[in-house]
Amino acid sequence: MFTRQPHKLASLTLSAALTLSVLTAGLVTAAPAHAEGQLRIAEQFGIVYLLLNVVRDQQLIEKHGKEDGVTIKVDWTQLSGGSAVNDALLAGAVDIAGAGIGPLLTVWDRTHGKQNVKAVASLGNFPYYLVSNNPQVKTIADFTEKDRIAVPAVSVSIQSRYLQIASAKLWGDQDYARLDKYTVNLPHPDATSAIISGGTELTGHFSNPPFQEQELQNPNVHVVLNSYDLLGPNSPTVLFATEKFRNDNPKTYRAFVEALADAADYIAKDKPGAADTYIRVTKAKIDRDALIKIISDPLFEFTITPKSTYPVADFMFRVGAIKNKPASWQDYFFEEPKLLQGS
Known part of the structure; x- marks a missing residue:
């Protein structure tokens, strides 16, 4: 269990808002998109980001970059909420954003025909x-x-x-x-x-x-x-980027996707090791055995292939939350051979 002291809701909300505003302000003033060989990733909280925890812990992006002849420097940032993540991405403060399929569709719709933000991969089904x-x-x-x-x-x-x-x-x-x-x-x-x-x-x-x-x-x-x-089983959280970053940094982008695939394989084979990784990277105060049990839940699937994301897109268009109606999930995901069986 977390060891945070209880607070009144007003204090929590104010504290969270102040923290988020400081983080976002710092990001928005960051330099524009990096050149090939540098990657800035924004993630949030929870086991749904375990793929990224493994990628970070095992330096898998750096590994695949070297195999492709490029040295990649990776910077990690943690934010809370899809709005803050979207703002950071559009400000050019991060290159890869991690958030729910809802925030992705919002920014995909907002940048349609402009920056063309699309999803890179899913983080799994939970x-x-x-x-x-x-x-x-x-x-x-x-x-x-x-x-x-x-x-x-x-x-x-x-x-x-x-x-x-x-x-x-x-x-x-x-x-x-x-x-x-x-x-x-x-x-x-x-x-x-x-x-x-x-x-x-x-x-x-x-x-x-x-x-x-x-x-x-x-x-x-x-x-x-x-x-x-x-x-039904679906992919609630995804990773996304701008079309420009993908086009301008093909080796870095490819190394990132390969790293995610490796992380998914690792988690499938070693749940205790994945639990140790989560605790080590996030510093979470959680019982190891309880965490292994959560990660081993048969309802959880750590995979980069998206599942049942389109019903959310259809709903958001139907109620007017997005203006552009995607024909399929492939409209808001970048073309990637590893994701051909998505939905």
């Missing part, structure tokens, strides 16, 4: 849980104005999109944003602490592994919504 510590909340219909639901980025994050899809199924497309007014921006670690400790207006958290599993260790916390119940 169920995301909306949990609550309010015993009165059994379904999303039970949330009231007294409740607040933490998400990484209000209205933009994949967690927000899942909540909107669930709302549309329950109340119709015209009411897809019915619960948006109850959502607040908060990084997963801080929201987890608040849900576990209780005592704040934050009663819900749409999270990801391992935070949702840590929250559920508290008997007062229960699952309200499972993303797999909405769309």
Whole structure:
């Protein structure tokens, strides 16, 4: 479990906002896109970024770069929320961005015919849980104005999109944003602490592994919504880049994709080793055996091939969240032989 001290929600939100603004401000003033041989990656929180943890720990990008005759310097940045990640990418502060399929589609639509941001690869298939510590909340219909639901980025994050899809199924497309007014921006670690400790207006958290599993260790916390119940197994989180970076840095880009594929193979073969990597890279205060159990969950699949992302794109176009309708998942993913079986 995390050892953070409990805080009031207002303090958490303010602290998170200040931290994020400082990080983003620093990124936005960064230099423009690097030349071949340099790579800046923005990631977020959770086991869904395990592929990147392995890539970083084993220096797989550097390894594949050397095999292709280029020395690659890799810089890593951690942000919270798809909005901050998208802003950093469009500001030229990072080259590869990690965020939900929702933020990807938002920036793909925004840059369509311009910077042409597209996905590079998936980070795997994982169920995301909306949990609550309010015993009165059994379904999303039970949330009231007294409740607040933490998400990484209000209205933009994949967690927000899942909540909107669930709302549309329950109340119709015209009411897809019915619960948006109850959502607040908060990084997963801080929201987890608040849900576990209780005592704040934050009663819900749409999270990801391992935070949702840590929250559920508290008997007062229960699952309200499972993303797999909405769309079946799907890829909630992806990596994306601009068309210019891909075209201008073919060797660096290729080394990155090869590194991701190697990391996926490693995790499939060595779950304990992957758990050790996560703890070593993230410094997370989590029990090793519990982490191995989470990573070994048969519902988890660490793969670079995207799965069932198009239903999210179709929904976002249907409700007007994006203006451009993709014909298929391949419209918002770069062409890559390793991803031919995606969806």
